[in-house]
Amino acid sequence: MVSQAKLRSLTLSVALAVASGAGFSTLAYSEPVTLTVALAANPQMQTAANLIGNFEQKYPDIKVRFQTLPENQLRPAVLKDVATKSGQYDVVMIGAYEVPLWAQKGWITDLSTYANSDTAWNQADLLKPIRNLVSYQGKLFATPFYGSSSFVFYRKDLFAKAGLTMPQTPTWDQVAQYAAKLDNKSTGVAGICLRGVPGWGQNLAPLTTVINTFGGRWFDQKWQPQLSETKTKAAITFYVNLLREHGQPDAAKDGWQECLQLFTQGHAAMWYDDTVFAGPVLEQAAPGLKDNIGFAMAPVNATKASGWLWAWGLAIPKTSRNQEAAWKLIAWLTSPEYIKLAGTKAGWDQVPPGSRTSTYQIPEYKKATVAFGDLTLASINAADPLHPTVMPVPYTGVQYVDIPEFEQIGDFTSQQLAGAISAQITVDQAIDASQKKIVDIMQDSGYTK
Amino acid sequence: MSYSSVTTAPPKVAQPMTDGKRKQLNVWRLRAPLLPALLVVIAVTQAPFVITLYYSLFRWNLVSTSARRFVGIRNYLGAVTDPVFLKAIANTAGMTLSIVAGAIVIGTLLALGLHRNFRGRGIARTLAITPFFVMPVAAALFWKAGLFDPTFGLLGWSTAALGLGKINWVSEYPRLSIVILTAWQWSSFALLILLAGMQSFPVEVTEAAAIDGAGRWLTFRRLMLPHLRPFFELTALLASMYVLENFAAIATLTAGGPAYATTNLSYYVYLEAFSAFDLGQASAYGIISLAIAIALVMPMLKVVAGIFRTGGRA
Numbered sequence: 001m002v003s004q005a006k007l008r009s010l011t012l013s014v015a016l017a018v019a020s021g022a023g024f025s026t027l028a029y030s031e032p033v034t035l036t037v038a039l040a041a042n043p044q045m046q047t048a049a050n051l052i053g054n055f056e057q058k059y060p061d062i063k064v065r066f067q068t069l070p071e072n073q074l075r076p077a078v079l080k081d082v083a084t085k086s087g088q089y090d091v092v093m094i095g096a097y098e099v100p101l102w103a104q105k106g107w108i109t110d111l112s113t114y115a116n117s118d119t120a121w122n123q124a125d126l127l128k129p130i131r132n133l134v135s136y137q138g139k140l141f142a143t144p145f146y147g148s149s150s151f152v153f154y155r156k157d158l159f160a161k162a163g164l165t166m167p168q169t170p171t172w173d174q175v176a177q178y179a180a181k182l183d184n185k186s187t188g189v190a191g192i193c194l195r196g197v198p199g200w201g202q203n204l205a206p207l208t209t210v211i212n213t214f215g216g217r218w219f220d221q222k223w224q225p226q227l228s229e230t231k232t233k234a235a236i237t238f239y240v241n242l243l244r245e246h247g248q249p250d251a252a253k254d255g256w257q258e259c260l261q262l263f264t265q266g267h268a269a270m271w272y273d274d275t276v277f278a279g280p281v282l283e284q285a286a287p288g289l290k291d292n293i294g295f296a297m298a299p300v301n302a303t304k305a306s307g308w309l310w311a312w313g314l315a316i317p318k319t320s321r322n323q324e325a326a327w328k329l330i331a332w333l334t335s336p337e338y339i340k341l342a343g344t345k346a347g348w349d350q351v352p353p354g355s356r357t358s359t360y361q362i363p364e365y366k367k368a369t370v371a372f373g374d375l376t377l378a379s380i381n382a383a384d385p386l387h388p389t390v391m392p393v394p395y396t397g398v399q400y401v402d403i404p405e406f407e408q409i410g411d412f413t414s415q416q417l418a419g420a421i422s423a424q425i426t427v428d429q430a431i432d433a434s435q436k437k438i439v440d441i442m443q444d445s446g447y448t449k
Numbered sequence: 450m451s452y453s454s455v456t457t458a459p460p461k462v463a464q465p466m467t468d469g470k471r472k473q474l475n476v477w478r479l480r481a482p483l484l485p486a487l488l489v490v491i492a493v494t495q496a497p498f499v500i501t502l503y504y505s506l507f508r509w510n511l512v513s514t515s516a517r518r519f520v521g522i523r524n525y526l527g528a529v530t531d532p533v534f535l536k537a538i539a540n541t542a543g544m545t546l547s548i549v550a551g552a553i554v555i556g557t558l559l560a561l562g563l564h565r566n567f568r569g570r571g572i573a574r575t576l577a578i579t580p581f582f583v584m585p586v587a588a589a590l591f592w593k594a595g596l597f598d599p600t601f602g603l604l605g606w607s608t609a610a611l612g613l614g615k616i617n618w619v620s621e622y623p624r625l626s627i628v629i630l631t632a633w634q635w636s637s638f639a640l641l642i643l644l645a646g647m648q649s650f651p652v653e654v655t656e657a658a659a660i661d662g663a664g665r666w667l668t669f670r671r672l673m674l675p676h677l678r679p680f681f682e683l684t685a686l687l688a689s690m691y692v693l694e695n696f697a698a699i700a701t702l703t704a705g706g707p708a709y710a711t712t713n714l715s716y717y718v719y720l721e722a723f724s725a726f727d728l729g730q731a732s733a734y735g736i737i738s739l740a741i742a743i744a745l746v747m748p749m750l751k752v753v754a755g756i757f758r759t760g761g762r763a
Contacts, residue, residue, distance in 0.1 A: 076723040083511045101512065188600055196620075198706035200724075249599040250617035252707040258594075267600050404512035408725040412533075419708025422620035430708070445513065 032061035033325045035090040038078050040071045040312065044146060045093070047346045048333055054341060055332050062325045082107040087319035090326045094142065096133040096311045096385075097400055103136035108315040112139045114327045121331045125356045129383055134313040142313025143334040147354030148276040149307035149379035150209060150298050150399075151372075157292040158182055158189070158269045169297040169305070172210065172238065175270065179246035182269035191246030193259040193268035194239070198418045200410025202255045205308060205399040206272055207417060209298060211235040212389040213306035218401045221394050223447040225438040227413070228431050237427050240420045252422035264289065272299065274310070275379055278372040279349045295372045297379060302390055305382035308399035311354070354380050405445050412437045498739075505732035512726045524733035533709050534717060534734060538741065541693065541713040544628055548695070549688045551632030553681065556639025563640070564647045574644075581637035585697030592630045593619070593702050623703050623710045630698050635691075639684045646680030647673065679756040686749045693742055714738040 039045045049066045056063060067089075069077055078092045082102065094102065102108045115123045123131075123140075130147035134140065152175070154166055162181050167174070179191030195203045211217065216232030219225060226232050243251050248262055256273050263271040264284040282290055298307035314330040316323055332338055336358050343351045348368035351359065353376060359365055360377050369376070388398045395401045400410070416430035425433075442448045505524050509517040528534050559577050563570060580588065597618040599605035605615045618626045650673060658668045694715045699705055705712035705720065712720070718738060722731035 076726075079511055079726065104514070198704045202704075249605075249615060250597070250620045252623075253593065253597075253619040253703060258598075261594075262600060265601075404510070404514060407512065408727065411720055411724050415706050415709050415712075418704075418706040419710070422617070422623070422707040424620075424623075424708050424710055446515070 032063055033322050034063040034065055035322055035325055035329055036065050036067065036088060037091040037093075037329070038074060038081075038089045039066055039068045039093050040074050041068045042071070044342075044350065044352045047342055047350045048145075048338075048352075051338075051341060051345060055329065058332070059325075059328055062328065064329060082317045082319070085319050087317065087321070089317055090320040090322050091330055092315055092317060093145065093312055094315055096309070096313070097397065097402060097406075099134045099142050099313055099315065100136040100396070100402055101404055102315070103139075103141040107318060108141050109318055109320075109323060110139050111141060111143065111316070111327065111330075114331070115140050115143075118327075118331055120337075121335055122358075125336065125358050127355065127357060127377075127380055129309055129380055129385065130311050130355060133309060133311045133385060142315040143330045144311045144313050144355045145334055146276070146352035147309070147311040147380055148274050149309055149354070149376065149383050150206065150273060151275050151307060151375060151379050152296040152299065153263060153271040153273070153278070153281055154178075154294050154296060155182075155266075155269050155289070155292055156294040159294075166294060166296050170299045172213070172299045172301050175272075175299045176238075176242050176246070179242060179270060183246040188267055190248040190262070190268045192242065192270040192272065193248045193254070193262050194243050194251065194272060195255055195259065196243060196247075196251035196418055196421045197253055197255040197258075198411070198414040199255070200400065200407055200414055202414060203417050203421070204410050204414045207236065207239050208399045209306045209308050210239050210301075212398065213299070213301045213303045214238070215302040215390040217389045217391055217393050219394060219442075221392055223394060223442055225435055225442060227435045227438060233431055236417070236420075236431060240417070240427050240430075243421055244423070252418045260284070275307075275372070275376040276353060278369070278376065279353075282371065283349070293371070295375050297375065297382070305379075305384075307379040307383050309380065309383035309385050310399070403447075405441050405447075409438050409441055501732045501735055504728055505736050507729045509729040510725070510727045517729075520729070524730050525737070527730060528733050528737055533712070534737075536709055537712050537714050537717040540624070540709075540711065541741075544624060544631075544695065544711070544713060545689055545692050547628045548631045548635060548692045549685055551628060552635035552639045552688055553643075553684055555632065555636035556643055556684070559636065559640045560643040560647055563644055577640055578637045580634050581641070583634070585634065586701055588634055589630060589698045589701035592626075592633075597626055597702075619703055620707065623707060626702060627695070627698050627711050630702065631692060631695055635688050638688060642680050642684045642687075643677060646677045650676050679753075682749075682753050683756065686746070686753045689749065690746055693745070714741070 039049065045068070049068065052064050052066070074093065075095075075098075078089065078094060079098075080086075081088045082092070092108075094108075099108075103110070115121065126144060127147060130144045131140065133147070134142040134144050152166070152170065156166075159166055159178070159182075164178055164181065166178070170178075175192065181191075182189065183191035195206055197203060208218070211232050214231050214235035216229065216235045217226050218232075227236075248254060248259070248268055254262075256277065259268070259271050259273060260277055260280060262268045264281055265286050266289055278295065281293060285293060298305065300306045314333060316326040316330065320326055334352075334355060336356060339351050339356065339359050340362070343362065343364060348362075348364050351365060353359065353369075360373060366373060383398055385396050385398050387393075388396075395403060400406055413434040416425070416434045419425040420427045420430040439448070506519060506521060507517050508515075508520045508523070563574050563577060567573075583591075594601055596602045596604050599615040599617055602618075604618060609615050616622075654672060655668060658672060663671070695713060696715050696719070699711055699713060699716045700719075703711045705716045709717075714734070715738070718731055718734045721727050721734055725731075
């Protein structure tokens with residue numbers, strides 16, 4: 001028995017020694033440095049992964065290893081890594097929602113020193129709203145890979161046939177009128193396509209911009225939930241009714257993927273969604289539709305602009321041992337140099353949009369995005385995540401509320417919203433249930449008493 | 450052997466080993482090679498369970514600004530007072546029952562058809578079994594876009610052609626949509642087992658029954674069905690064990706909605722853990738789900754165990 005225990009402890013210590021030795025050598029002594037990068041699997045990032053040879057040529061002592069994950073798996077994977085400080089990643093791709101929260105928790109590195117000293121990276125060239133979005137208390141915590149806002153896609157031919165003209169910035173009332181007029185059950189063309197599927201990043205994103213422009217808000221200055229307040233209620237009722245009366249059929253199952261398909265196949269006269277889909281819409285449009293697609297600013301009501309604001313940023317977890325090398329990589333991936341490289345090597349429609357002013361001055365890019373480039377830029381510049389609605393709010397974010405509890409709140413509310421869209425419950429029931437749940441969550445987490 | 454006897458018998462020992470002790474030692478020597486496997490099993494099944502149990506006693510939200518703190522059974526109290534969790538239990542029970550029942554009915558009909566001799570039976574059998582081998586996410590996506598969708602789907606198109614108008618399947622009948630999709634997949638599984646059962650039915654018995662003047666229906670009702678009983682039980686048990694944790698169809702087709710109408714226990718635990726990142730609460734949900742699953746499956750397991758004991762008891 002004694003010997004068994006001895007043997008066991010011996011094996012254990014050998015195993016530990018081997019493991020720690022191996023870990024030590026890769027972390028501290030390996031030459032060249034290998035960076036592990038967690039990325040979302042979207043076309044622009046795939047292009048970046050394909051072009052990484054150019055970076056490794058420029059910095060021969062840095063090797064890059066990509067871990068590409070679908071968007072919904074990337075979030076939990078990266079969050080687990082940084083929250084438990086396991087230090088698996090040197091660079092992580094995170095959304096605008098995460099940057100300030102993770103900066104506040106001290107999970108990601110403050111990049112302002114790097115950004116200020118790296119003149120080639122040209123910090124001043126970044127679009128200001130996007131730079132604010134990936135900063136916390138005025139300090140940069142991620143480099144923006146691409147940025148986007150929301151606007152309206154519409155069918156110019158259907159509008160002309162019905163004798164309608166889409167203004168540059170329509171109001172929601174106008175959009176509702178157009179939708180009613182263009183909704184055609186016999187030809188299978190819906191008046192408008194809007195997201196209905198549950199998820200805080202799905203149906204709540206467009207709805208929240210409607211709430212903002214109707215003058216509603218999620219919380220007042222004392223963090224009291226305002227979902228059942230008149231203007232917020234009016235906005236939710238408007239969204240649900242528009243979708244139920246003149247939206248695509250079976251809307252409670254549709255996210256942006258389904259709307260993209262419906263719109264490009266000619267089954268919707270309008271679609272309100274992210275500016276980043278402008279490229280894919282033109283590329284995937286059914287024959288004959290491509291030249292008939294127009295773009296307009298996000299519909300408004302009581303505010304001047306109402307487009308949302310989103311960015312995917314590249315951040316460095318504090319646990320990374322290769323901070324310097326990691327900065328070189330994220331600076332290169334978001335540099336004007338990379339944007340030119342991606343344009344010439346992969347095509348100008350593959351360039352990450354919405355991050356730099358200079359992108360919109362490249363003649364080739366301007367030519368490739370003539371239909372929507374200027375409007376995208378205008379939408380991004382018009383969005384104000386610090387003052388998203390008419391009344392003051394204690395939070396930042398246009399189509400979300402930048403507090404950790406919002407995922408929980410958003411999941412619940414978006415489920416109720418889908419219930420109302422599919423008429424499983426009424427709008428009032430959906431609002432009441434959500435308001436009650438939000439009150440509970442805010443009390444539980446100590447915002448209110 | 451000599452190595453271990455030298456080391457396990459230090460010279461200090463005055464008493465010689467008794468027979469009983471030696472026997473015990475021998476037993477352990479025989480068992481020893483199994484120990485690593487046992488340790489692995491414990492490490493990968495029991496350790497996570499204990500850790501989950503431990504986490505379920507904490508308020509621990511990964512994204513929250515407050516630190517992890519011990520809250521005792523508060524997460525469990527939270528579970529029983531959470532209407533969505535109770536709804537998820539009801540949904541799980543309702544959907545699992547309907548899916549398994551549906552799969553067995555369709556599977557039996559298919560098996561009866563395929564049990565007969567006809568030209569092209571091989572092809573028909575392959576086609577009938579295929580749904581089970583389609584990946585659940587791929588199947589769900591296909592049903593979503595290709596069948597249920599009122600604009601692009603076959604079902605929307607065919608109800609319109611029948612003059613019933615286009616049905617918003619997923620919005621209006623979310624639970625039924627999930628049941629149809631999953632029962633379709635599992636009916637092939639039922640078919641596999643039941644067809645094997647039918648083919649093990651002795652031909653002489655059918656012939657004897659025919660000579661005695663029993664018709665097809667009577668033969669089926671009085672002879673085939675009792676013979677198939679253990680096969681039905683086995684199908685029901687295995688199908689319910691997997692359908693209980695149905696996830697792909699729900700995540701892909703409805704995202705648990707609308708208004709949690711199709712959220713089952715596994716999807717709710719997923720939402721709590723990987724969307725809200727409330728690991729403490731999710732662990733408590735997980736433990737309760739496990740208890741429910743065990744309570745449901747154990748009685749069925751007992752019934753099915755009879756098959757192996759009596760060697761085909763019917």
